[in-house]
Amino acid sequence: MSAIVYYLFLLFLLTASSPSLIVYATTDISDTEIQNVQQMKEYVISDSRLPAIQTDKYSVPAKITVITAEDIQKFGAKTVQEALQYATGIVMYNEVGNAFEHRVDMRGFNSTPVSSISVFVDGMRANEPSFNTINFDLIPFETIERIEVIPGPNAIFGKNTLGGTINIVTKTGTTKRQVSGEVARGSFDRERYNMNASGPVGDFNYYFNFTQESEAGFRDEGGGDVQRFFSKLGYRPTDNTDVNISYTYVKSHFSQAGASPIRIAENNPKANVSPGDFFDRENNVVRINLKQILPEGFTFSANGTYRNLQQASFLVSNPFALGGSFPTSTTAADTESWSGTFQLAQQSSPFGFKNEAVMGVEVTWNDFDSQAVSAFSSSFSDSSEDVLGLYVQDSVHVSSQVILSGGLRFDKSDIDFMEKTNPSLNADIDFDRVTPRAGITYLVTPTSSVYFTFSQGFRTPTVQEMFASAFTSNPNLSPVRSKNYEVGGNAKIGTWGDVAITFYQSDIKDEIFLTCILCDFSAFDGINRNLDKTRRRGVEMTISVRPVTYFDGQINYTFTEAQFRSPINFGSGTNNMRVADVGDTLPLVPKHRLSVIGNLRPVEGVTLSVMGLYVGSQFLQNDEGNTSSSLPGYFVLNGKAAYERDVPGGIFTAFLQFNNILDANNFSRGIYAADRIPGGDGSTVQFVVPEPGFAMFGGISYQFNAFPR
Template sequence: MHNRIRVGLCLAAGTLCSTTAIAQSSELGSIEVIGATPFSGSDIDADRYPANVQHAGSQDIADSETLNINQFLRDELGSVHVNDATNNPFQPDLSYRGYTASPLLGLPQGLSIYQDGVRINEPFGDTVNWDLIPQVAIDSIDLIPGSNPLFGQNTLGGAVSVKTKTGFTYQGRELELFGGSFGRFGGYFQAGGNDGTNGWYFAAQGLSEDGWRDFSDSDVTQLFTQFSTITDNGTLDFSITAADNTLRGNGAIPQELADAEGRDSVFTYPDETKPDMVMFNLRGTQDLTDDFTLAWGTYYRRNEISTFNGDGSEFGACEGAGNAGLLCEEEEGGGEEEIIYDDAGNAVAAGSNVLGGTQNTSQTKENGFGLNVQGRQDGVLGGSLIVGTSLDYASSQFFSQTELASLTDDRGTIGSGIISGDSLTGVSAHNSTASLFFQQRVPITDKLEGTFAGRYNRTAISLHDTSPDVEFAGANDDDEDDLSLSGDHEFKRLNLSGGLTYAINDRLTTFGSISQSSRAPSPVELTCANPDAPCRLPNGFVDDPPLKQVVTTTYEIGLRGGTDTLHWRASAFRSDNQDDILFIAAESRFEGYFDNVGKTRRQGLELGLDWQLAERWLVSANYTYLNAEFRDAFRSNSPNHPVRDPDDEDLPAARTQQVESGDRIPLIPEHLFNVGVDWLATDKLKLGMDVVGNGDQIYRGDESNTDSEKVGGYAIVNANASYAWTDRITTFVRVNNLLDSDYESFGLYGESDEVLEGDRYEDARRFIGPGAPFGIWGGVRIEL
């Protein structure tokens, strides 16, 4: 990558930059190139991009010594925040400018993620499995801000575009091994080369750890290989990505439990996710004339995900005289108790083997393929014109069930072998998106350039109910319970964007843009959108009333500039969502539904600075002020909200909260920052330190902002060092949370007294996601 960005990103998180990067820092003002679209053949000078785009290269990632792409984005780039909802380092909720890309069903997904032109948001729920991206194989990352329509569905707040290494961008062989805290051991091997025309690249990466919390061991295995050809007038690349992982992350715990048993304790367990993915990607470019380049690509992606979640139970012994000895669902809001039937339709007896716990399992099989073609003609209106089309098709098969269970003394679950008949849920989904897009860049004067772009999307989603039909013995027929998941939906929209960049002088550029993008509701949202029949996530769905697609408009203005040793940037942005989709909790803590809640807004100010002091010091800082708020009033269920009248908590009205315009959106901090310092102590020894943090956050469930308590802000200190023993052997150390600070990155409301015994847990409603404690890892990197 270009040294200006390499130095800037290393500074941003205090990572250890190579001697070469520091020695060549005089090129701080060199040109950086990003992709105007996710596909090949669309490179442009980033200084001409009318928004605060960020870019990083493979050397930045290697120097950072971060564990995975999530930590790298958080530590190195501006306006990025991570919520550790599961407390597994490979399963975070990553947020950029207040928009989320998460592996968890039930969150509004507002970022699109691309790997070599393939959108890797999962087709069933638009979720993102970060553990499937092989970090060692990444050649560059573009973080595209705003609602750029060229990046398609889900690009509400931005897009992350990852490009992988080839035998032309990486030559050599390298082995890395590391180990340390939390029983974590891992490493990678990569090799690549070319003969001038044909190139090859291979990478294998793996990790195993016990985890810093109880019952949270994980294993990650990733493979990547790519074959490339370069001719005088074209390129051809074929890659295979594969991963087979077992991730355990046991989620949030009541604050009282953390105080009593320690921050490494768990509420219930196990909580396991097993993705098994393979992707084939073929793409190429061809210069048909001196001014016209054709780019194309096609892919196939298969992902099978199984989950196993041990949880508490809302089932108990029936209290009615006519139901004595049977298992019933607890009454909600004064309603009548309901008998639980098994998958054969028989009433379940209330034995000790079915009291206290449940084991929720799901299997999701997703297959996707697609193709894209785009042409770039230089010289049109003095600039360049890109026109293209893409087609993506995916099928998903989902099945889930709940096994009745009991709890162990340490809150693990023991299955009874009895399956709840009501929990058997299956759905088949088919979704396709056809798109036409264009971008015209026009140099209006020698210093002023305009950009106009647009994309038309047509998304079709077909749902078919595959749930087993269980006849419950002795149960009354109820038409309201016969709600089918089947349905057909279609969403169409043309989104446009426009922007200007003006080079005030060689060292100062100003820019401004207006952009618009949209996302269609995902299949999982459409199957869980009925407030009268809420569902369990991710373990069950109901009928599919229509939802509107979300449309986001982003406005942005800014400045960027610098000298050979100083680079700075400043921008102000506002993103307005129309018909935003949120997951609304139902009266039961186990259930909810998706709904359009009207308008929301994210707006703020971004500042960044990269500065070389003398020849051996690098300093940087990034700061973001981010205001995220609801713009329309609505009522939201919050059955476990701690601020309510306990005498009325069983009444339905006491379970709702009034959300007003101007209330903050939960789990989006108002302040984000990172500061880093690097010192090249000698030609062989490098030292770095950084501080990463954010302000306080509203608890999820407190959309009304009526709770005076918040998830506290924090700042953690990280450090690292490396020593080059020879040109081929380097040892390194990475320390996270150097001061061993207690902090939380996540919080929501829950109910604990059904699982935890004792008076201290009777009103324990606030659950937290504790941050990882002090951890240290050391390793060696060898060039073979």
């Protein structure tokens, strides 16, 4: 593999430095040529914590993936996770057996049990404070303007970004007045009804959206429904002032079919061996964002958020129950959060050197109550968390071709845990750490660059990791820390293509794992522990082309190697499946992922899209020793046909998409466990989560634009 990586990087360097492929900036080019170069550049906004500075992607020492609203429409994505699934570095899988709650992580971290990425929506951190999970169904998906995927730890985004950051920006009503509606329906009784209205009114602008979506589900009792309401009111009295306030309401109910023994899943993928599982959520969010351009190149930005989330769940504990019994558990949680971020950015050119500086402070107050009742135990807790983050970042162009960047972040979390049923567990725990980031970028041309980045990251233990209701608590857990090295580059090929490639390595200290003896969830011997060393490293490459006006395509390839670098015994010592040695692969991390996307526009108004995704084999959960059969790799082929036409007063759109065209029986997730489902003999077998077979989804929409300003 190392030879392949070497030649890939050599190929990139040759491409980036070839005068026949790249538009060069020289001292004698014309003003028109300079303007053409500027138009060819693509910009990212996530190089500052809050949108303040637009930085062209060739100047940033990272491989940032930008997914626009237009891309989401071409993909036919119905959820945030589906919009992300083709990007490099992304790990996406179905753990709970419905179409709405897929898990997402990055760079070899697999969200088991805790996510190692942070998700931001219009400046608000969207991760749940109790377990750092991300409920993507609570994000107003239909209102997304752009998603920026930033891999690896980042000083300005702070803690819990070991894998990276997903930064989401929603739409505004600043362009034209319009009202639109959409009706769509498809396989498994999938239905979507969407209405929105937006536009400017003097110095004000507005954006409203309502969506209702439901599905019976591919699996038995594996469906759900969600209603979202989003409103945003903006005020722009001048070009220098932008204020908006938004309100989001989401109510969802999802059934969770979960994993089935392989003997059942292969013959009847729709089967649900633990019927009755569900999760309910109700979420209210109010956000205020301010951007004020000041003299001398300064920009002040601020974000304030209030959030209240209520959750309830019911779970049947199969397949881990003993003797064929079916114990159940119920949980209820109430989370209330206040947060604020205040940032000052400046763009200037002291001594003739372009400089971009950002500094800010982030404060958050979380209060989260939880009640859990099961056949094994009961827990009633009241927890709070105070979070402080201070960050600074600076990028300076020391010459026309060399850019030096550096950043520093201080994070402090104060967690106060109160267990009402067992006060002896009460604790007040502090975590704090300073994490740096430094990089150098060399502009080979204005639209091609190579870079090197070093960064550190950390993740704080969550309340649920430190204070486990069904297992032994461990309030002495240390934060997870990482050192990260990345080298790569970006290049534009003429006017028709782009290539980006990066090589990275993350050395992890004190990663947290659940270890136990029998691991049958009955001995109460489970405990979370820190492991000394693990490692992630890999290659991420994207090639985008548009050789002609009627076709564009993209290839994304990811190679990921996730390894234990210290030995660890997850079980009793006699079960080799649960004894990991140095060099063993972490479960649930596929080494290879490849996506191919093509969009053809044969005639005006018609777009034909095809998306193929290959995910390589992976070791199953509970096979840390890599001694048993792995989960086979799989391939999914999707397609979409869309038609758009201007009609009197507006725009008419129709689409028809096809998912899993080959009707493959795929499994995206698996775990080794004792088969005590009726008909099983208690032996350790694969439990897997089947993916849906062939499905269709189609709809029509109309956007009415006939409104005078």
